[in-house]
Amino acid sequence: MTKVPGIGKVLIANRGEIAVRVARTLRRLEITCAALTHPDDTGNPAAAFVDEACPVEGESAISAYLDIDQIVSIAKRIGADAVHPGYGFLAENADFAEAVERAGIRWVGPAPETIRLMGDKIESRRFAAAHGIPVTPAASEEDDPASFSERAKEIGFPLLIKAAAGGGGKGMQIVRHPHELSHAIDLARSEAKRYFDDDRIFAERYLDEPRHVEVQIMADEHGHVVHLGERDCSIQRRFQKLIEESPAPAIEEDLRERIRAQAVLLARAAGYRNAGTVEFIVAPDGESCFLEMNTRLQVEHPVTEMVTGIDLVEEQIRVAAGHPLSSGQDEIRFEGAAIECRICAEDPERDFQPAVGRILLLRPAKGPGIRFDGGIAEGQDVTAAFDPMLAKLIVHGRDREEAIVLARQALAQTVILGCTTNLAFLERVLAHPDFISGRVETGFIPAHRTDLALPPLAEEERAALLSVAALTDRDFMASVEAVPEPYASMGDWQN
Amino acid sequence: MATEFDLEGLCSSVLPVHGQDALVLSIDGRPFRVGLTPGRATGEVVLEFGEERERVFAVQRGGIHFIHFRGRAHRVEAIDALARARKRAVAESGEESLLAPMPGVVVRVAVEADEEVEAGDLLMVIESMKLQTSIRAPHDGRVAEICLGTGASFEQGATLVRLETRDEDSEAEQAKERER
Numbered sequence: 001m002t003k004v005p006g007i008g009k010v011l012i013a014n015r016g017e018i019a020v021r022v023a024r025t026l027r028r029l030e031i032t033c034a035a036l037t038h039p040d041d042t043g044n045p046a047a048a049f050v051d052e053a054c055p056v057e058g059e060s061a062i063s064a065y066l067d068i069d070q071i072v073s074i075a076k077r078i079g080a081d082a083v084h085p086g087y088g089f090l091a092e093n094a095d096f097a098e099a100v101e102r103a104g105i106r107w108v109g110p111a112p113e114t115i116r117l118m119g120d121k122i123e124s125r126r127f128a129a130a131h132g133i134p135v136t137p138a139a140s141e142e143d144d145p146a147s148f149s150e151r152a153k154e155i156g157f158p159l160l161i162k163a164a165a166g167g168g169g170k171g172m173q174i175v176r177h178p179h180e181l182s183h184a185i186d187l188a189r190s191e192a193k194r195y196f197d198d199d200r201i202f203a204e205r206y207l208d209e210p211r212h213v214e215v216q217i218m219a220d221e222h223g224h225v226v227h228l229g230e231r232d233c234s235i236q237r238r239f240q241k242l243i244e245e246s247p248a249p250a251i252e253e254d255l256r257e258r259i260r261a262q263a264v265l266l267a268r269a270a271g272y273r274n275a276g277t278v279e280f281i282v283a284p285d286g287e288s289c290f291l292e293m294n295t296r297l298q299v300e301h302p303v304t305e306m307v308t309g310i311d312l313v314e315e316q317i318r319v320a321a322g323h324p325l326s327s328g329q330d331e332i333r334f335e336g337a338a339i340e341c342r343i344c345a346e347d348p349e350r351d352f353q354p355a356v357g358r359i360l361l362l363r364p365a366k367g368p369g370i371r372f373d374g375g376i377a378e379g380q381d382v383t384a385a386f387d388p389m390l391a392k393l394i395v396h397g398r399d400r401e402e403a404i405v406l407a408r409q410a411l412a413q414t415v416i417l418g419c420t421t422n423l424a425f426l427e428r429v430l431a432h433p434d435f436i437s438g439r440v441e442t443g444f445i446p447a448h449r450t451d452l453a454l455p456p457l458a459e460e461e462r463a464a465l466l467s468v469a470a471l472t473d474r475d476f477m478a479s480v481e482a483v484p485e486p487y488a489s490m491g492d493w494q495n
Numbered sequence: 496m497a498t499e500f501d502l503e504g505l506c507s508s509v510l511p512v513h514g515q516d517a518l519v520l521s522i523d524g525r526p527f528r529v530g531l532t533p534g535r536a537t538g539e540v541v542l543e544f545g546e547e548r549e550r551v552f553a554v555q556r557g558g559i560h561f562i563h564f565r566g567r568a569h570r571v572e573a574i575d576a577l578a579r580a581r582k583r584a585v586a587e588s589g590e591e592s593l594l595a596p597m598p599g600v601v602v603r604v605a606v607e608a609d610e611e612v613e614a615g616d617l618l619m620v621i622e623s624m625k626l627q628t629s630i631r632a633p634h635d636g637r638v639a640e641i642c643l644g645t646g647a648s649f650e651q652g653a654t655l656v657r658l659e660t661r662d663e664d665s666e667a668e669q670a671k672e673r674e675r
Contacts, residue, residue: 354623356597356651360554360561361538384598384623412566415552417538424567461565462502463522464544469500469560469571470509470520471531472540472553476498476573480511480518 003029004314006321007082007106010034011054011075012046013096014086015065017375017391018297019046022084025313034078036071038064043380052078061385065089072099082106082320084313088387091296092119092167108320110273110295117270118293122164122202128290131269133262136205136281136289140164141185149181152203161185163192164200167294169239171195174206209441211282212236212291213248215263216304218312219272220319226329227260228304228312234440235429237352242422242445243429244300245339246307249400250438255286266293274319275301275312284441299342299392302371306338306396337400339407341426343416344388348425349454354388357381357419365410369396369403372414382419390421400438404430428452499574500560506574517543590639592654593630599623600648601655610638618656619643636660 002008009032012019019035023046026033034052037044038061047053054074058064065071066089075083083100085091085108094115100107109115118124122142125135139151142164152159152175161184163171171191173184185201193199216228232248233241248256263278270293277298279291301312315326345355359380364372374391376382382390393410397403411427429435432448445452457465470476499508510521517528530543538552552563560571603620606612612632619630619641639657643649 353628354597356623358556360556361552361563363536363538363552384600415538415563415568417552417554417561417563417568418556420570421568427566457503460544462507463525463527464542464549465502465562465564465569465571466500466507466509466522467520467527467529467544468531468540468542468551468553468562468564469502469573470498470511471518471529471542472555472560473498473573476509476511479498 002031004031004317004321004323006323007031007317009078009080010082010084010108010317011071011078011080012036012050012084012086013065013071013075014084014089014091015041015044015046015061015375016386017373017389018086018088018299019044020049020375021373022086022313023050025311026317029314029317031317034080036065036074040385043376043382045375045377045380054078068093068096068099071096072103072105075100075105076103080105082108082317084108084316084320085296087296087299092294094119106320108274108316110276111271114270114272115295118276118295120164121162121166121292122200124293125290127270128266131266133266133290134288136207136291138202138204140200140202142200148203149185152181152185153178155203155205158206158208160204160206161188161201162204163188163196163198164202165196165198166192167292169236171201172239207281207283207287207289209284209443210234211248211251211441212241212279213251213259213282213288214277214279214298215260216298216301216312217263217267217272217276217278218315218319218325219267219274219276220325221273221322222324224325224328225264225267225272226325226327226332227264228308228310228332229334230256230259231300231303232440233300234442235435235444236442237445239442241300242342242344243339243426244303245337245400245403246303247334247337249337249440251282252286255282255288259288262288262290266290275316299389300340302373302392302394303338303340306371306394307334307336308332309335336396336398337403338394338396339400339403339430340392340394341407341411341430342389343391343393343414343426344422345382345390345419346388346422347420348422348452352422354384355420356383359390359416360418361415362417363413363415364391365393365413367410369406370410371395376416390416390419401436404436424454425452501572501574502569591633591636591658591660593618593633593656593658595621595649595651595653595655597623598648598650599628601643601645602627604641604643604645606638606641606656608638608641612636612638612658618658621655630655632658634658634660 012022012035023033033050035046035050036056037047037053041061056064090096094112097107098112122140129135137155141148158176161173173188175184188201189199211234215230219225230248231244231246233244235243259280277294280288281291282288346352362378371394376390395406408430507523512519532541542549542551558573562569599621602622605617614634616632636658639659642654
């Protein structure tokens with residue numbers, strides 16, 4: 001008997017960092033955990049970590065991890081009681097959720113029809129608006145394709161063109177001037193088709209200097225819905241989050257309470273089940289608009305776990321098993337501040353271009369209040385096949401100031417050698433006076449480009465680095481042994 | 496004999512000189528008294544640098560030294576004389592191979608072989624780690640060869656497009672080539 005009655009074995013339909021993270025909780029709950037593997041996916045630490053590694057066949061690892069029929073038949077074959085999708089891959093695929101449930105296996109997530117409703121960014125906006133939650137002015141192409149660009153212009157500039165099936169910043173274009181509109185529409189449509197196989201797009205008002213604030217909710221089958229506070233995810237590059245924190249800094253209390261209440265209201269109205277996140281855009285004047293709802297665990301869920309002390313994966317498994325939530329709203333406490341930094345294989349000095357290489361040395365920071373959720377191992381090759389995120393560093397302090405100091409120390413202590421990463425860049429963001437004072441918005445990184453640039457090395461530092469390289473270089477040291485006698489007897493070098 | 500190392504795009508020469516009781520390195524002509532002892536952890540070394548002692552992490556692969564120093568990772572490349580010569584030869588032949596900056600897949604080929612292109616023209620769009628990168632002509636020229644078609648995957652350093660510099664000399668040579 002495991003610690004969650006009804007769940008003895010779970011198949012994690014995922015790989016890497018999130019598969020390891022889910023498996024860690026399952027292990028603590030004494031639940032047998034299985035995850036997917038593919039022969040090409042050599043750098044997958046989950047394969048060795050879980051109790052059962054389940055090979056999936058497919059031309060590429062990615063196509064294998066997206067193979068619904070095969071994954072469902074694996075779940076049946078190994079006798080899984082539930083499937084946890086993690087995030088990415090099939091996590092927001094309603095057909096997959098449906099296939100899992102049809103096979104008589106519990107789906108760790110909301111009902112397929114809820115995934116479908118929230119997955120359609122146009123439908124979900126209408127749903128939110130119908131329940132009295134403000135949304136940004138928008139126009140959908142499919143309402144009347146012929147007048148789409150006219151209707152988009154009426155919204156006013158700047159505006160965003162987005163994919164209806166979108167997410168992760170893909171298929172998204174900012175349009176600042178009317179003459180850019182038709183090009184942006186074409187581009188967004190082709191990206192939407194490419195990434196989501198669905199070319200429906202819509203236009204939405206773009207608020208300048210917006211903050212991205214989201215609310216974590218959790219719901220069970222017994223009508224309980226709670227929020228677990230909000231996260232600020234404004235520090236982004238290419239519309240993708242880089243640093244997240246909880247609670248959101250420097251916002252009015254009534255705004256905090258309002259979006260928390262709206263998130264619970266939306267989840268209740270949708271008959272939501274399991275973990276979900278309601279995303280809002282917050283304008284500088286404190287106005288907030290519903291953006292979208294993500295029907296899965298989020299990458300940044302650990303900051304919520306750290307301030308509430310609640311293991312969200314455990315709650316997800318309990319809810320999937322049909323048990324009620326472990327805490328009511330009044331029992332949920334928020335303590336201190338937590339910050340998550342996404343460590344990515346990319347070069348901030350070259351416009352965040354993805355980097356590749358072999359992880360030759362890995363020494364994560366350790367200590368009280370520090371959590372390192374990694375998907376990498378020493379000797380692993382970082383390739384172009386998967387997302388550039390290598391690991392997440394999460395810290396928890398008594399207050400935000402302490403969390404920032406701790407995060408900066410932990411970033412500096414984390415050693416990853418062999419592949420270019422954004423570790424030092426993240427540290428510079430945290431050290432920026434505007435970040436420290438909570439003046440964050442989604443354009444923070446481009447706006448502070450100069451301040452965040454790599455500082456030049458001091459001459460002494462340069463010499464020290466060159467010394468280390470020379471003294472550990474076999475060829476160089478061989479030449480030291482072979483220094484001709486005149487030099488050797490010259491004594492101290494004189495300039 | 497001095498050895499050259501590249502750090503942040505700048506080349507430095509490092510020359511070993513024995514001191515009486517320590518090793519002295521001449522770095523770009525300035526002397527530094529240095530020493531290195533193994534640290535406690537894997538990859539850890541203790542650098543003695545003048546009067547200072549600092550814990551550093553250093554590993555290497557294929558002539559590239561990866562060094563974690565004062566909370567930041569650095570990359571120092573030992574410059575191999577042969578590789579430099581090869582680069583120069585490519586520069587002199589008037590033909591340039593555009594190499595893949597990282598492994599990935601060809602999303603789109605924007606030009607055809609033999610097409611004349613100007614600096615900045617889009618040649619190819621590649622995708623790595625879900626991000627698209629445009630490969631553009633670094634200078635005016637003629638597309639000598641498109642080495643990979645749409646959908647082809649490649650490793651880092653693979654030749655994507657070969658571009659010929661457009662100048663009279665090379666055109667004359669090509670004419671000769673064709674005659675042969």
